[in-house]
Amino acid sequence: xxxxxxxxxxxxxxxxxxxxxxxxxxxxxxxxxxxxxxxxxxxxxxxxxxxxxxxxxxxxxxxxxxxxxxxxxxxxxxxxxxxxxxxxxxxxxxxxxxxxxxxxxxxxxxxxxxxxxxxxxxxxxxxxxxxxxxxxxxxxxxxxxxxxxxxxxxxxxxxxxxxxxxxxxxxxxxxxxxxxxxxxxx
Amino acid sequence: xxxxxxxxxxxxxxxxxxxxxxxxxxxxxxxxxxxxxxxxxxxxxxxxxxxxxxxxxxxxxxxxxxxxxxxxxxxxxxxxxxxxxxxxxxxxxxxxxxxxxxxxxxxxxxxxxxxxxxxxxxxxxxxxxxxxxxxxxxxxxxxxxxxxxxxxxxxxxxxxxxxxxxxxxxxxxxxxxxxxxxxxxx
Numbered sequence: 407x408x409x410x411x412x413x414x415x416x417x418x419x420x421x422x423x424x425x426x427x428x429x430x431x432x433x434x435x436x437x438x439x440x441x442x443x444x445x446x447x448x449x450x451x452x453x454x455x456x457x458x459x460x461x462x463x464x465x466x467x468x469x470x471x472x473x474x475x476x477x478x479x480x481x482x483x484x485x486x487x488x489x490x491x492x493x494x495x496x497x498x499x500x501x502x503x504x505x506x507x508x509x510x511x512x513x514x515x516x517x518x519x520x521x522x523x524x525x526x527x528x529x530x531x532x533x534x535x536x537x538x539x540x541x542x543x544x545x546x547x548x549x550x551x552x553x554x555x556x557x558x559x560x561x562x563x564x565x566x567x568x569x570x571x572x573x574x575x576x577x578x579x580x581x582x583x584x585x586x587x588x589x590x591x592x
Numbered sequence: 593x594x595x596x597x598x599x600x601x602x603x604x605x606x607x608x609x610x611x612x613x614x615x616x617x618x619x620x621x622x623x624x625x626x627x628x629x630x631x632x633x634x635x636x637x638x639x640x641x642x643x644x645x646x647x648x649x650x651x652x653x654x655x656x657x658x659x660x661x662x663x664x665x666x667x668x669x670x671x672x673x674x675x676x677x678x679x680x681x682x683x684x685x686x687x688x689x690x691x692x693x694x695x696x697x698x699x700x701x702x703x704x705x706x707x708x709x710x711x712x713x714x715x716x717x718x719x720x721x722x723x724x725x726x727x728x729x730x731x732x733x734x735x736x737x738x739x740x741x742x743x744x745x746x747x748x749x750x751x752x753x754x755x756x757x758x759x760x761x762x763x764x765x766x767x768x769x770x771x772x773x774x775x776x777x778x
Contacts, residue, residue: 447662519756569720
């Protein structure tokens with residue numbers, strides 16, 4: 407059955423490039439070879455998203471960051487994360503982003519899986535991690551264009567409100583699903 | 593606190609356009625007005641994703657579609673969905689995509705919420721729906737470049753395997769999180 411669904415790529419051409427991603431067109435033959443299609447694909451570095459679980463006097467909480475998002479033009483409360491740097495492993499990227507954005511480090515990092523942010527139009531992957539046994543660092547280390555507040559939010563509050571502002575970022579919903587599935591909450 | 597995080601847009605310019613989306617650059621002032629940044633934003637039509645729950649002899653199952661995804665170059669097993677057509681409401685888009693892709697219709701459609709697929713670089717939203725009380729239609733109505741198989745998969749199998757192939761699409765993970773949260777499964 408599966409080879410009745412697979413397209414074959416005959417050619418690709420670059421059509422756009424900017425600092426964050428590039429775009430190519432993929433010229434493909436349909437599974438039954440009756441058809442040809444041109445599909446636009448966004449190529450970007452992989453990203454890591456890390457769910458930092460902090461033990462507090464009131465129970466377990468996530469360490470989250472609130473920041474302005476230029477695509478949707480609104481504030482978003484999210485798990486920390488960001489794009490891989492050159493030569494960096496996914497776990498190293500997750501730990502570095504955690505430390506830079508939240509001023510916490512983690513003694514324990516657990517891989518929860520990777521998914522395609524949008525396999526229809528994007529070729530990269532998002533890698534998800536659980537961070538536990540957290541320890542406070544002196545300060546955030548933000549990039550020049552990063553302005554973000556750190557917030558400690560009870561786990562149930564985050565999971566119950568995913569999809570309501572300020573929990574607007576769909577990939578944080580994906581992270582929540584993997585956490586519920588693999589983190590013992592489902 | 594919040595106005596210490598909000599950027600102000602001073603200008604925008606179009607930089608790319610194709611059949612599926614267009615791209616603009618947004619020139620912004622930082623919250624403290626000390627900095628200027630240029631951010632690239634992808635503009636696309638909103639999408640609907642619909643979780644169709646079918647009552648079977650073995651319990652509840654999702655009606656899903658398996659298809660080739662040109663971005664990640666692999667097969668993906670997903671909830672049905674697609675982009676809004678002109679003038680269409682989100683619920684109408686969800687029901688139409690359900691009918692066209694799976695050959696099932698639903699007497700009951702429940703809105704689960706909307707999220708931004710990537711608020712950092714995309715301006716559109718993904719709208720999530722639960723479809724229940726399903727009824728079989730004679731046939732799929734696929735677009736010329738759509739080749740997809742319909743599969744009936746037990747709910748637990750989908751939720752437990754999200755993040756493992758063929759459950760590779762992150763927005764289906766988001767849908768799973770909203771289902772667990774609002775569908776009585778969390």
